[in-house]
Amino acid sequence: MAARLAGPEAKAGIAAALDRMKAGERGEDDPLESDIAFHVAILRASGNRFLTQMRDLIDVALRTSFRLTNRREGARLASVSDHQRVAEAILAGDAEAASQAMRKLMLKSTSLIESAASE
Numbered sequence: 001m002a003a004r005l006a007g008p009e010a011k012a013g014i015a016a017a018l019d020r021m022k023a024g025e026r027g028e029d030d031p032l033e034s035d036i037a038f039h040v041a042i043l044r045a046s047g048n049r050f051l052t053q054m055r056d057l058i059d060v061a062l063r064t065s066f067r068l069t070n071r072r073e074g075a076r077l078a079s080v081s082d083h084q085r086v087a088e089a090i091l092a093g094d095a096e097a098a099s100q101a102m103r104k105l106m107l108k109s110t111s112l113i114e115s116a117a118s119e
Contacts, residue, residue, distance in 0.1 A: 002045035003095040010045035011091050017041040018087045021080050035078045036062050038087075042102075045090065068113050082108065 002010070020034035036059055043051045043058065066078065082105045089098035 001048055001051075001095075002042050003090045003093050003098040005047040006045035006090060010041070010047075013041040014038070014045055014087050014090055018080075018084060021078065021083055025080050031078065032063065032066050035066060035083070038083055042086070042090065065109050065113060079105070079108070 002014070006014070017034065017038035017040075020029045021031070021038055023029035024031035024034040039058055039062060040055055043055060046052070082101070085101040086098060086105060089095075089101050
């Protein structure tokens with residue numbers, strides 16, 4: 001939805017959140033907060049008020065996922081390159097590529113969570 005509906009302001013919000021994630025990777029911003037900001041920017045860009053109202057749920061889910069997956073990988077940061085693929089597709093208005101990139105990102109996290117839970 002974000003790839004189809006995002007206007008210039010929403011796209012700028014996604015790009016700014018991705019820049020924050022890159023800064024987090026360099027130790028110049030909080031990696032978790034910047035990851036959450038990225039996903040919230042996409043929710044807002046979707047133009048769907050129902051999804052936007054789920055911000056708190058997304059916040060809790062991402063915090064939990066972040067703790068589990070990053071501990072499992074032995075890393076502290078989310079994959080900025082995976083998030084960048086999502087952002088690039090949205091900014092290009094390519095809904096199919098955005099959907100595929102987000103699915104890949106979510107499946108990777110889900111797999112890591114399931115693996116951590118089975119230990």
